[in-house]
Amino acid sequence: MKIKITKPKGMITKRAGKAFLFHEVCKRFKKDGAHSSIILGGFGMKRRPKMGLVLGMSLTLLLSACSGNNGGGAATNGAAATPGSEPAASAAPAETAAPEAAPPDLGGRVLKFAAWWDLKPAGNTASEKERLAKIAEVEKKYNVKIEFVNVPFEEYMPKFTATVLTGEPFADIMQMEYKSALPAALKGQLLKVDEFTSPEDDINQEKKLMVRTPAIAGQEYGFDNPGMAGSGIHYNRDLFKKLGLPDLQELYASGQWNWDKFLEIAKQATKDTDNDGKTDTYGFSGWSIDIARNFVAANGGAFVDPENKAEGFTNPNTIEAVEFVNKLYNVENVVKNKTGDRMNYEEFNTFKDGDVAMFPAPIWAVNSELPFDFGVVPFPVGPHGSDKFTFADSGSAAKFIPKGVKDPQLVYKIYEETFDIAQTEDFPGQEWLEGQYNHEEDIMMMKDNINGKGQIVLEDAYPDYPTGKFLTDILVNSQSVTASAQKYKPEAEASIGKLGN
Known part of the structure; x- marks a missing residue:
């Protein structure tokens, strides 16, 4: 059962919040079953805001309480069975889903993601720890090793140019400033987003994991995970x-x-x-x-x-x-x-x-x-x-895939998947802003x-x-x-x- 969590406007007291939570869970569980929606109250921030949601009770126990004392028997939809009544019609057998295709095996290939700082999550926050776990999961799934390459800023673009010209870019996905990406794009050294994404990728769907960044030279080359800049x-x-x-x-x-x-x-x-x-x-x-x-x-x-x-x-x-x-x-x-x-x-x-x-x-x-x-x-x-x-x-900067990268569609797909984790923020970039601002x-x-x-x-x-x-x-x-x-x-x-x- 999946419980969707949203937040109401305004504030509620701790005691009222508990009563509200129980009431909403029971009401919506009984009405909608697995699609029930729980609304949790939030508290306004003062100095050093804490904007995350906190669940103080077990949803499993709560939903069990809502179901009543029916001993775990089959649901009757409010009508008691009576002697002599006709048995209910048997449910039609569910269609068997087609087996999911096995993910491609890259044979231990090393995928390199580069910037002039360390792109690897530090593991200091809950979301960073979860992404590290996701990276490990993705590595195992595709039989790859993900390496984060940190190149000093003054060496970065010379290294990009030298390696791209040989047909072997030093990284598969690179952070680049727009002022550096423009010349590279005009020289045909970057791939367009449409060349390495598929209609099924999140960047072309919900855009929760990755978004296209502004066009340069009339084309879209860059992408990045949703964040905050200004x-x-x-x-x-x-x-x-x-x-x-x-x-x-x-x-x-x-x-x-x-x-x-x-x-x-x-x-x-x-x-x-x-x-x-x-x-x-x-x-x-x-x-x-x-x-x-x-x-x-x-x-x-x-x-x-x-x-x-x-x-x-x-x-x-x-x-x-x-x-x-x-x-x-x-x-x-x-x-x-x-x-x-x-x-x-x-x-x-x-x-x-x-x-x-x-x-x-x-x-x-x-x-x-x-x-x-x-x-x-x-x-x-x-x-x-x-x-x-x-x-x-x-x-302004973004991620780019240089020309010459092998299997760019798969490289991008793997990179996007490393961001497919539970969202702990109310909006992208929240944790960073909370570390920069006091109010x-x-x-x-x-x-x-x-x-x-x-x-x-x-x-x-x-x-x-x-x-x-x-x-x-x-x-x-x-x-x-x-x-x-x-x-x-x-x-x-x-x-x-x-x-x-």
Whole structure:
């Protein structure tokens, strides 16, 4: 008997929950038999949320209690047998199911799954332990050995290129950034998803185990297990309270979160709090290229349009967004520049000093161990933006199967099966978000309003694409945005041409 578990909205008390559980089990068991549905109450999260379901009683005993004291005899459907009554008609014999075909025997083949970190589950959580057990089960089922290959990032793509060119990729499934996958796809070095999946695979059915990732070069090549990814404006809640600033999530909920409000708060947070003539707190910080990419994406622009193979510097939406970023740096002076170099990547970490009110950051860049409390909202949508893209996903990555892999359909099937385990999370990526954020409202903000709304940034895929030069002229050398866009347009177009079609 299979019991489907769902969760009702709202909260119930512990005692009421037990009564409710027993009542629902009995009612639905008697009505629907093996298809009964049990509804369990959940509890809201505060700090350090615990969102999993806990079953505190044995369902087997519960269902036995519901059935009544009928001694385990045959069901009578409420009608007692009487002497002389005609016997019930014999049930028609059940059809014998065709024997399931034996899985292919790969003869001990080693399947390699690669990334620039260890993809093997650590075994620290219940789901990780279950997946390790599933991997062992799949290895035995297909007579294979699964090996997780960890290659240093700087060696990863050179190794990919060298081995693919020989016809023997160093791994069967590879993690790749989109900016690396685009050139590989254009060179015919990757297989399309439709080339290694079947209609029966989960990726083409319920999509609970695996999903297709966004297309590149007009085709779908990538796949991955459902998860959580996103970047937003994070804010130092402690500093906001100290400075008397309005909570950003309240502004977002009320529809007031836009570029004007962002700038207003950034200006209010940039101040000399002890009157010593030096600025003590700042409105904003971050790596300037990352900042510009995000505001451009949130305004419907892009530095490069890979689908149309066109530069994006001269796009009016891009120019408008870069003008706004220039205003933050050179007009309002609300950005903290710790290193003295506005183009320095290390400015990405400046927010960790604790004196910056707002900063852009992806999920992985924050965690519950930061020395201050923090929250998150989407980047404010620009005047010409939409809710489709709220951030620039410059680190987007997925799994790919290189050309030259033997039996790619079977390799993919085996990989997908390793994720066929009981789902212990309320939604994909829940455990990770709970480890990164301290508040339920931040977890739900990321899940509902940021995840899946990233514009994939591919300008780094093009040889020497001049994004850095373009922004340096504006943010460091105080050049006109429009003039700089025209200046670097030919160089950008030449870069696109070098990659080819």
